Amino acid sequence: MAPGERCPLCLSPEGRAVCSGRLTLLRCARCGAVHNASHRALPYDSAYFNEEYRAQYGKTYVEDFDTIYNLSRGRLDLILKMLREHGSAPGSLLDLGSAYGFFLKAAADAGFRDVTGLEISDHAAGYCRDTFQIPVITSGFDDAALVPGFRVITAWYFLEHVPDTRSALERITSLLEPGGIFAFSMPSLFGPQFLLHREEWCATHPEDHRVDISPRIIQRALKAMGYRRVVTRPGGIHPSRFFPPLLAGLGAARALYSGISKIVSFSDTMEVYAVKDKKI
Numbered sequence: 333m334a335p336g337e338r339c340p341l342c343l344s345p346e347g348r349a350v351c352s353g354r355l356t357l358l359r360c361a362r363c364g365a366v367h368n369a370s371h372r373a374l375p376y377d378s379a380y381f382n383e384e385y386r387a388q389y390g391k392t393y394v395e396d397f398d399t400i401y402n403l404s405r406g407r408l409d410l411i412l413k414m415l416r417e418h419g420s421a422p423g424s425l426l427d428l429g430s431a432y433g434f435f436l437k438a439a440a441d442a443g444f445r446d447v448t449g450l451e452i453s454d455h456a457a458g459y460c461r462d463t464f465q466i467p468v469i470t471s472g473f474d475d476a477a478l479v480p481g482f483r484v485i486t487a488w489y490f491l492e493h494v495p496d497t498r499s500a501l502e503r504i505t506s507l508l509e510p511g512g513i514f515a516f517s518m519p520s521l522f523g524p525q526f527l528l529h530r531e532e533w534c535a536t537h538p539e540d541h542r543v544d545i546s547p548r549i550i551q552r553a554l555k556a557m558g559y560r561r562v563v564t565r566p567g568g569i570h571p572s573r574f575f576p577p578l579l580a581g582l583g584a585a586r587a588l589y590s591g592i593s594k595i596v597s598f599s600d601t602m603e604v605y606a607v608k609d610k611k612i
Contacts, residue, residue, distance in 0.1 A: 340497040340543050341365045341553060351534035364549050366521060371495060371542045376453040381432065393432055394459075404438035410605060411484060411515055412442065414563075418511055418607060423483035426450065426507070429490035430468055433460025440466065444484070450476055473500060480507045487516035489601075492541045505557050510610040514559070515603070517567050522546040523600035524573035547597040550604055559606040566593045567601030 337358070338345050344362035351357060356369040374380065381393040389396060415421065422444040427436050430449030433456075439447045449468035451457040457468040469476055473494065485504055494500040504514055520526075521544050525533045545553075547564040554562050571589040593599055 337369050339363060339365055340367050340495065341545065341549070343498060351530060353534050355534070355537055355539060357534060357537060363553070364521075364546065365497075366526075366544045367497075368537065368539070368542055370539060372539050373493070373495075374540045376456065378455045380453070381456060397434055400434040401438050404435040405442065407435075407486075407488075407515065407603065408438055408442045410563075411486075411513055414513055414561075414605060414607060415483070420483060420511060423509075424448070424481065425484040425486065426478070426482045428473060428485065428487040428504075429493070430460060431456050433464050433466055433468065435486065435488060436460060436466045436468075437464045440464075450478075473503070478507055481509050482507055482512060483509055484513045484515065487514075489517055491516055492518045492543055495542055497543050501553065501557060505559075505608060505612075508608045510608060510612055512608050513605060514554075514608065515605045517601060517603045519544045520546055520567070520597070520599055520602040522548070522596075522598060522602075524570070524598075525600045528574065547602055547604075550602075554604075554606045558609045558612040560609045561607040563605040564597040565603050565605075566597050566599030567603050568599055569593045570600070573600070 339347060339360035339362065342360060342363040342365070344360050346361040347358040348361065349357065350359045350366055357366055358369055359366045385393045412422065422442065424446040425439050425444045425448070427439070427447070427449045430436055430451045433449055436447045436449050447466055449457065449460055449466065450473060451460070451468050451470060452472050454470055457470040460466055460468045485508055487504070491497060491500060508514060519541065526544070551562045551564065569590050571586045574589060575585055
């Protein structure tokens, strides 16, 4: 590693480059996380949610409301199921990196009595407040004045942008009430892009992403921080990234891939649902 460069998850100074190119991407020798030593934050302005989002998904963020809302309801179904299993009801929820507030809207519709967003973009936070009348704190996470006691904290594609992953996880844990749930999504190393298409993965790695991890890495890290149950599942299932084109189109191959992916969380992105120990 470069002098002074440490893994943002476990703070180890030992690591090696995973590829060469425009970014310095290093794999930690201790925990296995890959971090971007060339990390640079981007301006999350209206262009980020409009022109840049359209270039990637074919529509603006607002135009993608139905897809994001329905995905949010699916995530909330699992969160509510886990709350019931642990004897809790919907309570206060904080969504980190809440963007336009589509997940917050879904959470309020699902019965959460007190929902709050945290969003660094004035543009996105203002949209949520004006459209859904849901409170959003406009601030970076490190500077936000937050009071502990949230029953649920969510962070959908937020953690990979944070410069100091370990500190962010520790603060999130301190803000959760005992028995609370931390649910989030982020890129995963345990997927076809990193394992099978490394050059493409390196060439297209976003410069504003600080860290990439795997289901096993995050399970180990969260349990060490006091979470007694950690569930992972694939964020997306893409047989075409694993099989040659002819095989990827076969129903049997797709079904086999989908089944295995769901069991082992093999995907380029992952979702994580963790229950904080009631004794902490």
